[in-house]
Amino acid sequence: MTRKYWNINLEEMMKAGVHFGHGIRKWNPRMAPYISAKRKGIHIINLTRTARFLSEACDLLFYAACREKQFLIVGTKKKAAGSVALAAIRARCHYVNKKWLGGMSTNWSTTETRLHQFRDLRAEQRAGRFNHLPKRDAAILKRKLSHLQKYLGGIKYMTELPDIVIIIDQHGEYTALRECITLGIPTICLIDTNCDPDLADLSIPANDDSIASIRFILNKLVSAIREGRSSSSEGRSSSIRKR
Numbered sequence: 001m002t003r004k005y006w007n008i009n010l011e012e013m014m015k016a017g018v019h020f021g022h023g024i025r026k027w028n029p030r031m032a033p034y035i036s037a038k039r040k041g042i043h044i045i046n047l048t049r050t051a052r053f054l055s056e057a058c059d060l061l062f063y064a065a066c067r068e069k070q071f072l073i074v075g076t077k078k079k080a081a082g083s084v085a086l087a088a089i090r091a092r093c094h095y096v097n098k099k100w101l102g103g104m105s106t107n108w109s110t111t112e113t114r115l116h117q118f119r120d121l122r123a124e125q126r127a128g129r130f131n132h133l134p135k136r137d138a139a140i141l142k143r144k145l146s147h148l149q150k151y152l153g154g155i156k157y158m159t160e161l162p163d164i165v166i167i168i169d170q171h172g173e174y175t176a177l178r179e180c181i182t183l184g185i186p187t188i189c190l191i192d193t194n195c196d197p198d199l200a201d202l203s204i205p206a207n208d209d210s211i212a213s214i215r216f217i218l219n220k221l222v223s224a225i226r227e228g229r230s231s232s233s234e235g236r237s238s239s240i241r242k243r
Helices: 010-015 029-034 047-066 078-091 108-126 135-155 174-183 211-242
Strands: 020-023 035-039 042-045 071-074 094-096 164-168 187-191 202-205
Touching (some): 029 035, 078 094, 078 211, 094 135, 164 174, 164 211
Parallel strands (some): 071 164, 164 187
16 A cells, blocks of 8 residues: 555556566566466566556655665666666666676675776866876776766766665666675566566566656656655755744
8 A cells, every 4th residue: 555646547557568578488477466468479467566566666765765865776778778867867866777787786895996986087087187198098097987987977976875776677687686685775676577576675567678668667766756855855944944
């Protein structure tokens, strides 16, 4: 039972293709409770259950955002990368949309070192210091900066491990999911019919191949985070006025 109404419309989900699963040969039997039918060789996801779990995820994110928790969105599939970045920027979340580097969270001390290096190189470039170096040295630093931007650009402001990780395409982001499980970081996963719903703390059954489906799910989650952050800001302002 969710605590807020998130206006999750079944018709809109159908238009976005949220209900289309994978071919019946690729399914994970543990997804059986989330499948309503088979049609033309593919499984059809039960959108009533999708709406329920999406609402629960929105509730969780809303109240976490109210408590100023930090979120990380992970989705490196090519067709999802752009949507992941835009959604994360809208909600002021961290994100990984190119490649999850093994040990990014479980070996956080190494990631922190790389982030410090990344920030230092960005500062040097902005200050124009690259222009005063020999061409070869400047080219090496620019390549290094480009590499760090590609893989760490979405977490450049992250100073500690996130409180909640949102994973788009659980099957493809298995390494990230396993690291979260190892560290005990709560996860919200978009799961298609080839996934294991028991791995995530909260699973949202939905098509993870359709850009429209991914955007629909992300928009709802991001709206919940934004609303939670807004409520937190209003609460702080009210407290200040009372003083």
